[in-house]
Amino acid sequence: MYVVLAGHSLFQIDLMDLKFLGQVRGWKCGVGRHVYNFLLDGESVQLSDSVCRAGADHQVLDFQSTSVKFEEQPIDCPRENCFCGFDLGIPKGRTKSDLVELKDRFNRLSPERSSELPFYTGGTEVTAYGLDGFLREQMIHVEWYLGKRCNFDCSYCPPSIHDKVSPFPSRERLANAYSFLLRTILESNDLSGKVLDFIFHGGEPTLVPGFLDLLNKIRSDARFVSQVQTLTNFSRNVEYLYELNQASDLTYSVHLEYMSEDFLKKLANFLDSRDATSRNFAVKVMYLKEHRVWVSRIFEVLKQHPGIHFSVNPLHNKKDKLLYQYDEEDRAFFKLSGVT
């Protein structure tokens, strides 16, 4: 749950609405305590304390010997826009005292009371916000980028994120990277009572050989409680997707330029194949005005299966990283988020 402080009162807010409050340049941002952004890109490896990489940003030269520690003091946000889901979750405030007030007020609430917070509807200026698990220091998030290789070429996706030629990491490299990451996290954090929350993405992570083995290794690691989510463009077959959904929550990122009758059929078949042993499944539509006719078709399929989380997401221009200009008609689509 995302929590905002406005007019010295707490509210909850949907992620879609929060994305429109991302212009926080100069705010105090609590990077360094919540996020490990692990980028495995060919031979290069980076470990940062945020997806925006504005705080600590280390190049990892050697999985065996390097150890990375993050500075825990809040930084002044230098970015024009904060927009990735978990960066938006990092507690931040217009001033340091706004940030402290947000944490103090929220941590004085019981979990029951906090789930009853009213939704923010505007009117009062937002002075701080963050994700509940971070505010209560109950969660550490790992954002693991498995490389650029992708079989799609979405118009809004920059070449720094995807291409069709980069090599996949080998199984051995994945295993070494995992050992390094866990050693680094455990050196700085006591994970008892906390959840280690992983999101895998790329490129397209499901193309990486050995990806399922890595997920199963995380799942069976007794040193911590894990949550694992994979973002996928859904291009693998239904059998693979079923197996993946046994090891990981799955979010189908719908790239509307690639939507087709075959994809819709595959979505329906996958939903039919899921059973009581399947983990969570969510659908995240990347909103492109010119292809929005598909949105209702996708919802028709999802509606046959109760309990599926879905959302329609605004996009950022890959050049200036600012949100595209959306009108009221577009914004009505972003309100479609919910559960079937």
Ligand code: SF4
């Ligand atoms: S972009 Fe977001 S995560 Fe990065 S420093 Fe700014 S507020 Fe923090």
Ligand code: SF4
């Ligand atoms: S599927 Fe994802 S990684 Fe691949 S091009 Fe599209 S947005 Fe980029």
